[in-house]
Amino acid sequence: MTSSSPRPLSWFEIFRLGLVQASFGAIVVLMTSTLNRVMIVELALLAMLPGALVGLHYAVQISRPRWGHGSDAGGRRTPWIIGGMAVLAIAGVLAVLATAWTATNPIAGIALAVLAYGLIGGGVGAAGTSLLALLATDVAPERRAPASALTWIMMIAGFVITTATVGNLLEPFTMRQLVIVCSSVCVIAFMISVIAVWGVERKRSEAVDAKGDATPTTPFMEALKDAWADTRARRFTIFVFVAMMAYSASDLILEPFAGLVFGLEVGPSTTLASMQQSGVLLGMIAVAVLGNRFGSDEGGFGRRQTWVVGGCVGSTLALISLSVASLVGPGFPLEIAVFALGLATGGFAVAAIGAMMGLAAADGGGREGVRIGLWGAAQAIAFGLGGFFGAAAIDVARAIFADAAPAFAIVFAIDAGLFLLAAHLALRVDAPDRAAVSAPSTKPSSEPLVESPS
DSSP states (O other), X not given: OOSSOSSOOOHHHHHHHHHHHHHXXXXXXXXXXXXXXXXXXXXXXXXXXXXXXXXXXXXXXXXXXXXXXXXXXXXXXXXXXXXXXXXXXXXHHHHHHHHHHHXXXXXXXXXXXXXXXXXXXXXXXXXXXXXXXXHHHHSOGGGHHXXXXXXXXXXXXXXXXXXXXXXXXXXXXXXXXXXXXXXXXXXXXXXXXXXXXXXXXXXXXXXXXXXXXXXXXXXXXXXXXXXXXXXXXXXXXXXXXXXXXXXXHTTTTHHHHHHHHHXXXXXXXXXXXXXXXXXXXXXXHHHHHHTTSSSOOGGGTTHHHHHHHHHHHXXXXXXXXXXXXXXXXBTBOHHHHHHHHHHHHHHHHHHHHHHHHHHHHHHOTTOHHHHHHHHHHHHHHHHHHHHHHHHHHHHHHHHHHSSHHHHHHHHHHXXXXXXXXXXXXXXXXXXXXXXXXXXXXXXXXXXXXXXXXX
């Protein structure tokens, strides 16, 4: 398989792939929000149970490099996307059935839920990794930033539309209604994704077949070692891990923070979360529109580095303001700080995805899926650990200070430090490799030593 398409994807085809992103987002959001609430409130289960299930779905995604390698070796991404979506849809139905079953047979229901959430992680890993690899190889370089923004905006739109629609259909609530509505969403999402992706990749694969060009079969572990041995790929992996830890650490504590420190009720705190998501969307759109106007794209990272670093620094400042808000309390312009955090993280997220696609296309050499999978695995693990760290750190800090305000102030400050570290790591992605620069020269000693750029 060639590393790029002879005919880059059109905007309509990119939009179609965005529908796939929205579809698996629609299934995942039901599993992580609606079923999470039903288990805790309606079934009165310990909150740690759905938390562990969500953590399991992230843990399984450590397999993302393997799925990416499969799509590299097979020469086509579409079967992996459709197969992953099929597993995800089936797992979504199983998760809903497991939740309903738990009401009458807790042990059997929880056992089925463990299986279902494990399959959800596998489905997301296979479909999501292959979808990003397809975008990386088949989208023209100048379109990568807006394309990544479009697909992520569509995923968030899938979150919003799904939760709003399901919320209305679940009134009045019954377990039977939960099974019918959520299972229907899974089936519809799968059908939409199949229709959306069908035929998008056809012209590229036909051109490859006509040339007789194919990616040499490389054992998975060898391909993974090669990716990790690449300095830029390794540095970017570490950056993704730290940045996504910071990104997710504040997610689960913002609404409790608004309630415990500012005394907001459920309605106003939900509105605050909506303001944050509005900022995320605006940040994504801003990077999509302005992303190609500054800097250079040489080497696959280029101008994306400016936006990634800017987003990390902006997130740092927003989190510092939230740390100050924790100590000031009511009267602090909380809405502005939360909106600013969403704006910065939204811009950072899209720029990072664009950089991921650019680096995979520039350095992948027919192994884009493995690299995308490596970075996706780092992101998934960081999301799981970040959410746990944020919540656990609040518990520990509150136990020490016996007051919510300084506890949140410390956690937000630590999170700000993580984003600042992520900004530093982003600046290091394209820095010269010290090992290569300091290697002994083979030139005669009479000649001056000149460091070759990397």
